[in-house]
Amino acid sequence: MSAQGEEEEQNSPTLNSGYISLVPSDSYTITKDINLPNTSSGFKYLIFAVDNYNNQGESSETNNTYAVPIELFAKADLSITVTDPSTVSLGESIDIAWTVSNDGSDPANANWSDRIYISDDPVFDDNDTYISSQYTDDNTPLAPGDSYSNQENIIISNYIQPGSRYLLFVTDDDNQQGESNETNNVYAAPIEIKEPNLKISETGGLDTPLYGGDVYNISWTVDNTGEANANARWYDSVYFSEDEPIYS
Numbered sequence: 001m002s003a004q005g006e007e008e009e010q011n012s013p014t015l016n017s018g019y020i021s022l023v024p025s026d027s028y029t030i031t032k033d034i035n036l037p038n039t040s041s042g043f044k045y046l047i048f049a050v051d052n053y054n055n056q057g058e059s060s061e062t063n064n065t066y067a068v069p070i071e072l073f074a075k076a077d078l079s080i081t082v083t084d085p086s087t088v089s090l091g092e093s094i095d096i097a098w099t100v101s102n103d104g105s106d107p108a109n110a111n112w113s114d115r116i117y118i119s120d121d122p123v124f125d126d127n128d129t130y131i132s133s134q135y136t137d138d139n140t141p142l143a144p145g146d147s148y149s150n151q152e153n154i155i156i157s158n159y160i161q162p163g164s165r166y167l168l169f170v171t172d173d174d175n176q177q178g179e180s181n182e183t184n185n186v187y188a189a190p191i192e193i194k195e196p197n198l199k200i201s202e203t204g205g206l207d208t209p210l211y212g213g214d215v216y217n218i219s220w221t222v223d224n225t226g227e228a229n230a231n232a233r234w235y236d237s238v239y240f241s242e243d244e245p246i247y248s
Helices: none
Strands: 042-049 065-072 078-082 087-089 093-102 113-119 129-135 147-155 163-171 186-194 198-204 219-224
Touching: 078 163, 078 186, 093 113, 093 163, 113 147, 129 147
Parallel strands: 087 186
Antiparallel strands: 042 065, 078 093, 093 147, 113 129, 113 163, 163 186, 198 219
C-alpha cells in the first residue's frame, strides 16, 4: 500500500498464478482476502503488480502495475490527559501522571510509546527536548472506551532553560496506531521552571596584613538569591590572582 503516489511493499501477498501458460488474449482472476496495515486515515493507494520478479520476458514492462486510489478510515482514537504540574526548580525531580483513552469505536491493537518533551510552546515539533518515554505493550489492545494511566518521576535537568515552558505529553509518538483523529495525541501542560542564583555575599579573615608564605583562616558566605532551591552539588574554590578576578 502506498500514500502520496509512492509505491511501497507492506506485507504484500505474493500469489502464484497457477498457470503453466497464458495464451494471447487469455486472462485469469484472483480473489483473496487482504489485511490492510493499521496506519493513519487518509487517501492511499493499493498497488497491484504482476510478475514482480520479472520471471516472464515481455514486450512492455511498463504496464505491470495498477494503482487504485482508496480512502482509508481508522476507527480507534487515542487521546491523552494530564494532571498538570505547575512550578518546578532546576535540578528538581517531580512526579507526573497521564491517562490515555481510546475514544474510538474499534480497539487500538498496536503497541506504541508515550513520550514526554519540554518545549518553548504548546506545539509539538522537532525543536522540543526529549525527557522520557514509556512503552505501552502492557496496556494493549485498548478497547473502545477503555483507558490506562501511567506515572513517572522525571528530573528537570540543570541544563534546561528556565522560565515559562511546557511539558508535552505525546501518545503514539511514532504513529504506530491508525486513528480517526490524530490531533488529540498531544497534551501541553504549562510549567514554570524557576532557578536559583548563587552569590558570594561576604568574606572574613582578610582584614589584617597578609604575608606571602603564611597560613590564614578565611571564610566566605554563599547566598541563594534566586526563586528556587539549589539542588545540585558543586564545589567552592579560592584562587590567588595578580590581575582581574577570574569570575565576575
